[in-house]
Amino acid sequence: MIELLKNSIPGLRDNWDKYKDLFKEIKVDSKTVLLREGEIAKKIFFIKEGCLRMSFYSKGKDITFQFFFEGQAVSSIESFSSSQPSQFALEAIEPSTLIVVHKKDFENLQKEYPEIRTGMQEILLQRFSRYAGLFLSFIKDTPQQRYLNLLQNEPHIIQRVPQHYIASYLGISPVSLSRIRKRIHGI
């Protein structure tokens, strides 16, 4: 995982001894909260192994709206880059191995390697673009169709993520998702 970052920035690899201490590997249990809603994001995570979910509270309900897997860089980017309280929480939903970089260190790295900043913007744009697609899907598809889309396009989510989080992600209740599955997969 970290190899990816290392390799994409030549200077980083060449001076690896100088930087390697900034990348700390941690292992966390499932359900470990990595960022609480309202906190300011001071870390960025690279997922080496495992799965995280991003969520927020609304009317007494915990709503999950994105999942992250191996190879992805994760933070509440808005909070991380603006130092404003995060609107979202971040939590492990599998025992996970993460590479942690602190904001201070990350900013120093950014100064030395401006391509990191570009990469961050790229990630942000990709996320927004993804949300745009999901918005269109909500406007045109039924919950059942959205489940089928997920099955088609991101089967790993359905395989690995507990069902009630998927229900939340589809904007429906766990009970309703169970019924949809019954309708689709038979009996």
Next chain:
Amino acid sequence: MIELLKNSIPGLRDNWDKYKDLFKEIKVDSKTVLLREGEIAKKIFFIKEGCLRMSFYSKGKDITFQFFFEGQAVSSIESFSSSQPSQFALEAIEPSTLIVVHKKDFENLQKEYPEIRTGMQEILLQRFSRYAGLFLSFIKDTPQQRYLNLLQNEPHIIQRVPQHYIASYLGISPVSLSRIRKRIHGI
């Protein structure tokens, strides 16, 4: 309207005689199609007066997902900037007065005034950011709540846009929107 563009770019104002022919004002009837789905966007519009909607076809239905009003710059930006066929259509839903700029001319302007490009990126980012918000609203709110949000945050849409387009925008049928309104506004 065009004043806005003129004023935000000093050089434009100073050499206005040179450029003014690139900005053509047109008046269009309601229901005029300005860009068909599948066409490559070769124009950008600045709305001086009136209202447009952006839409696409899915399973035999025409789905509206955004409205544009006075003072906004509109194009199928993805198509306009990538020269790929547009996924979306653009249509007037009021008699409208538009300033049209052709892509060629716009690109020439961009070369002379790079801040225009930045402005375009800004517009694109704003639109994505808006879609992100709408996505979260779909995931957490009921159709009725989304209607109330619209009433609260963008009452001009409800005042000016025919109801069946709003229904589409909310992801529900016109019949259902009529029932929601009855529930809310009484009797």
Next chain:
DNA sequence: GAAATTCATTAACAATTGTTAATAAATGAT
């Protein structure tokens, strides 16, 4: 490995939505 907790399914009922069709109201065209 037993107990506790979490998660998924099912049932029952209420509420909401979709669909179709009929009617009423509003808008546009000649």
Next chain:
DNA sequence: ATCATTTATTAACAATTGTTAATGAATTTC
């Protein structure tokens, strides 16, 4: 002004979803 078309409402019924609660299955904890 009249006619035609479009748009909004209402009704009736089917389908879907939400909610609550009970049960079963799976997982975690000790």
